[in-house]
Amino acid sequence: MLTKARIKNFKAWRDTGDIRLAPLTVIFGGNSAGKSSLGHLLLALKQTALLSDRKRALHVGDPTSLIDLGTFQDCLYGHDTSRKMEFALQWRTNLPLTVVNSLDPKEKYKGAEIGLNVTFKMGKADQPEVERLGYSLFDDGAASLQIEHTHQDSKVALKAKPLNLVKVTGRAWPLDPPEKFYRFSDATLARFQNAGFLSDFSLETERMLNSIYYLGPLRSHPKRIYSWSGETPPDVGMQGEFSVAAVLAAESETRKLSRGKGRKQDAFAKFLADWLKTMGVIHSFKVEPVAAGRKEYEVLLKTHADSPEVKLTDVGFGVSQVMPALVEAFYAPKNSTVWMEQPEIHLHPQVQAHLADAFICAVQAWEGGQPRNVQLIVESHSEHFLNRLQRRVAEGLIAPKDIAIYFAKRSGKTAELEPLEIDLYGNIQNWPDNFFGDEMADAVARTTAAMKTKMAERAERAV
Numbered sequence: 001m002l003t004k005a006r007i008k009n010f011k012a013w014r015d016t017g018d019i020r021l022a023p024l025t026v027i028f029g030g031n032s033a034g035k036s037s038l039g040h041l042l043l044a045l046k047q048t049a050l051l052s053d054r055k056r057a058l059h060v061g062d063p064t065s066l067i068d069l070g071t072f073q074d075c076l077y078g079h080d081t082s083r084k085m086e087f088a089l090q091w092r093t094n095l096p097l098t099v100v101n102s103l104d105p106k107e108k109y110k111g112a113e114i115g116l117n118v119t120f121k122m123g124k125a126d127q128p129e130v131e132r133l134g135y136s137l138f139d140d141g142a143a144s145l146q147i148e149h150t151h152q153d154s155k156v157a158l159k160a161k162p163l164n165l166v167k168v169t170g171r172a173w174p175l176d177p178p179e180k181f182y183r184f185s186d187a188t189l190a191r192f193q194n195a196g197f198l199s200d201f202s203l204e205t206e207r208m209l210n211s212i213y214y215l216g217p218l219r220s221h222p223k224r225i226y227s228w229s230g231e232t233p234p235d236v237g238m239q240g241e242f243s244v245a246a247v248l249a250a251e252s253e254t255r256k257l258s259r260g261k262g263r264k265q266d267a268f269a270k271f272l273a274d275w276l277k278t279m280g281v282i283h284s285f286k287v288e289p290v291a292a293g294r295k296e297y298e299v300l301l302k303t304h305a306d307s308p309e310v311k312l313t314d315v316g317f318g319v320s321q322v323m324p325a326l327v328e329a330f331y332a333p334k335n336s337t338v339w340m341e342q343p344e345i346h347l348h349p350q351v352q353a354h355l356a357d358a359f360i361c362a363v364q365a366w367e368g369g370q371p372r373n374v375q376l377i378v379e380s381h382s383e384h385f386l387n388r389l390q391r392r393v394a395e396g397l398i399a400p401k402d403i404a405i406y407f408a409k410r411s412g413k414t415a416e417l418e419p420l421e422i423d424l425y426g427n428i429q430n431w432p433d434n435f436f437g438d439e440m441a442d443a444v445a446r447t448t449a450a451m452k453t454k455m456a457e458r459a460e461r462a463v
Contacts, residue, residue, distance in 0.1 A: 001375045002208075002337050003113060004090035009077040011037040012415035019417065022404035023363040025377045027417075028386070028435065029408030034415030035379045039214060039339040041087065043067040045181070046209045054179040058120060058128040066214070066238070072120075072128045078413065081122045084131065090115040090138070091208050094335050097137060099145055101163055102194045109145040109163065111137035114204055118181050133178045135201045147198065149184060151177040158188060158195070166193045182206075214238055215328050217341035217379075222312040222320035225290065226297045235332060240324025244299060246331045247272065247287055257330055258366045265366075268330070275326055275361070279354035281319050283307070318346040322355065329362035329376060337375040344382040356388035360398050383435075394426030407432045 005019040012034040027035050047066045048059040060075060061068030069075050076083050092113050101107035115136035123129025131152060137145040147160045156175040159165060168191060176185035182205040184198045219240040232249040233242040250268035258265045266274065273285040283302040290296045299312035301319070312320055325343035332338050343359075344352040365372045380386075386405070392398050405420040409432070421429040 001092045001335065001373060002089060002377075003092055004088070004115075005038075006086075006088040007038065007041060008086040009080075009083045010041055010075060010085050010087070011077065012410070012413065013037065013417075014077050014414045016415075016417050019406070020404050020419070021375070021377065023373075023375050023402045024359060024389075024398070025375070025404040025406070026386070026389070027377070027379050027406045027408055028381065029406075030410070033408040033410055034417075035408045036341060037415075039341070039377070039379070040067050040069060042209075042212055042339065043214055044069055045087075046212050048180055049182070049206050049209045051180070054183065054185075056127075057123075057130045057178075057181050060128070072122065072126060075128075076122075081126075085120040085128070086118065088115065088117045089208075093204055094207075097200060097204065099137065099163070099197045099200070102196060103166060107163065109137055109139075111139040111144050113138040114201065114208075115143075116182060116205060120181070130178045130181050133182065135198075147201065149178050149188075156188075158184070158192075163194075165195055167191055168193055211333065211336045213328065213332050213336055213338045215240060215324060215338070215340045215343070217345060219321050219324050219345075222299070222317075224298065224311055224313050226287075226299070227295055228297055229295050236324045236328045240321075240328075243324040243327045244287060244297060246327050248297065250331055251287075255367065257372075259361050260364050261366055261371070263366070271330065272323075272326060275358050276319070276323070279322070279351050279358065281322060281351060282315070284309075318348070318351065321346040322351070325355070326358060329359060329374070330365060332374050334367065334370070335373045337377065339377045339379075341379045342381065343378060344380060344385055349382075349384045352382045352384040353388040355382075356385045357392070360389075360392055363402065364398070390422065390426035390428070392426075393422055393424070400424060407435060 001023065002021045005021060007013050007016045027038070029035050043066045044058060044060060047061065048056065051059050058072070059065060060070065060072055073079050073081055076085055090113055096110055096112045097114070099109040115138060117134040118130060119132040120128045121131045129151070131150065133149040135147040136143045145160065145163060149158045150156070156177050158175055173191055175191060176188045179185050183202045189195045189198060213235040215236065216238045226244040228245045228248045230252070231245065233245050236243045236246050247269055255268045256265040257268060257271045269287065276282045276285050283305050285301045287297050287299050290298055300309050301312065301315065302309050303315055322343065325340055328338055328340070344355055347355065359376050359378065362374055363376055389403060393400055393403065400422050403422060405422060407418045407420060409416055409418065418432060423429060
C-alpha cells in the first residue's frame with residue numbers, strides 16, 4: 001500500500017509537496033487542474049517495469065502502452081529540458097524486509113516500508129536518463145538503511161549507509177548506471193562482495209508497481225453478449241471492458257467476500273449484486289451463459305422487484321458505468337492500489353453518495369478470512385460523494401487517518417495540491433474557496449435577478 005508520494009517538474013506540477021496516501025484517498029479539483037497526471041505517472045512507472053528493455057529509464061508511452069505521455073520534454077514542467085524530473089514513493093511491504101550483511105550476519109537491518117527516490121534528466125537523443133536512484137528502508141518511521149546509486153558526468157557510484165559496501169578484490173571495474181529507474185545491473189552487483197541484497201529492493205518495487213491498477217473516466221458501452229473462455233483477467237481493464245470476465249473468473253474461483261471482520265461472506269457475484277441493490281441502481285443482477293455449453297454470456301438484471309428481467313443494454317447507462325468501478329474495487333487482488341477517475345460519472349446524486357459507502361467497504365472488506373488491504377485513490381467531482389464520507393467519519397464508520405482528501409487547483413501555469421483536514425466530527429477545517437463552485441455568488445445573483453424581475457413586473461402594472 002502506498003503511504004507517501006511527491007512529484008517535482010512533471011507536467012503541471014512544479015512540486016506537489018509531500019502527499020499522504022491513506023487507504024481511501026480522494027482528489028477533488030477543477031478540470032485541467034492536474035489531478036489525472038498524478039495517476040498517469042504511476043502508469044508510466046508501471047509500464048516501464050513491464051518492459052523487457054532494461055536500458056530504458058522511463059517508458060513515456062506509445063499507442064500500445066498503458067499511457068502515452070508524449071515525449072520526455074512533454075512531461076517536463078514548462079517543457080523546460082534544463083529541469084530535472086523527480087518523484088518519491090513510499091509504500092508498506094506485504095511482509096517486513098530484513099537485510100543481512102553477508103560479510104557479517106550479525107549486522108541486520110529491517111523495515112516494513114520502502115522509500116524510492118528518483119531523479120531524471122534529459123539524456124542522449126532527448127531520452128530520459130536516471131541521474132540518481134535512492135532507496136530507504138523504514139522501521140517505525142525511521143530510516144534503518146539507505147542506498148544511493150548516482151550517474152553524473154559519466155561517473156557512476158553506489159553506496160549504502162550504515163552498511164558498508166565492500167568491493168571485490170582485483171581490478172577496479174567501473175559500475176554500470178541504473179537499469180530502468182529502479183534496478184541495479186547484475187554487473188554492478190558483482191563488483192561488490194555484499195551487494196546481493198539490493199536485488200530485493202528491485203523486486204519489491206516491481207511487486208508494488210504490478211499491484212497498481214487503473215480505471216479511466218470513459219468506460220466501455222454495455223454489450224448484449226459477452227464472450228468468456230475461462231481466462232482470469234488481472235483487472236477490469238482501463239475502460240472496464242473486462243468487468244464481466246472478472247465477475248465470471250471470481251465466481252469460477254469461488255471467491256467469497258465480506259463487508260468486514262466477522263461479517264457474513266458471500267460469493268463474488270452476490271456480493272456485487274447486493275451492493276448494486278444497496279446503491280439503489282438495480283433490484284437483482286446475474287451473469288449467465290446464453291445456453292448450456294456456450295462461452296457467450298449475458299448480464300441480466302431487474303430494475304425493480306416487479307419489473308421484467310432485461311439485459312444490461314436495456315437499462316440506464318449509469319449501471320454499466322458504475323459496475324466496472326464496483327467490480328474493480330472488490331476484484332483487485334489483496335494489497336493492491338486502485339486508481340480511479342470519476343467513478344461517479346452518469347450517476348444520480350443519491351447513488352454518488354452510496355458509492356462512497358461502497359468504497360469505504362472496499363478498503364475494509366475481508367476475503368478468505370483475511371483483510372483485503374486494498375487501497376483506493378479516487379479522482380472525483382462529486383460533492384455528494386464527499387458529504388457521505390464526512391458523514392461516515394462523524395458516525396465512526398471510518399477513521400480520519402484512513403481517509404486523505406486533497407483539492408487540486410491551478411495557480412497560473414502551476415498546479416497546486418492542498419490537503420484538506422477532516423476531524424472526528426467529519427468537519428473539514430480548511431474548506432477551499434470555490435471548492436464546488438461559488439454557491440454564495442450564485443445565490444446572490446439569483447436573488448438579485450428575482451428582485452429585478454419583480455421590480456419590472458411592478459413597473460409594468462403601474463403603467
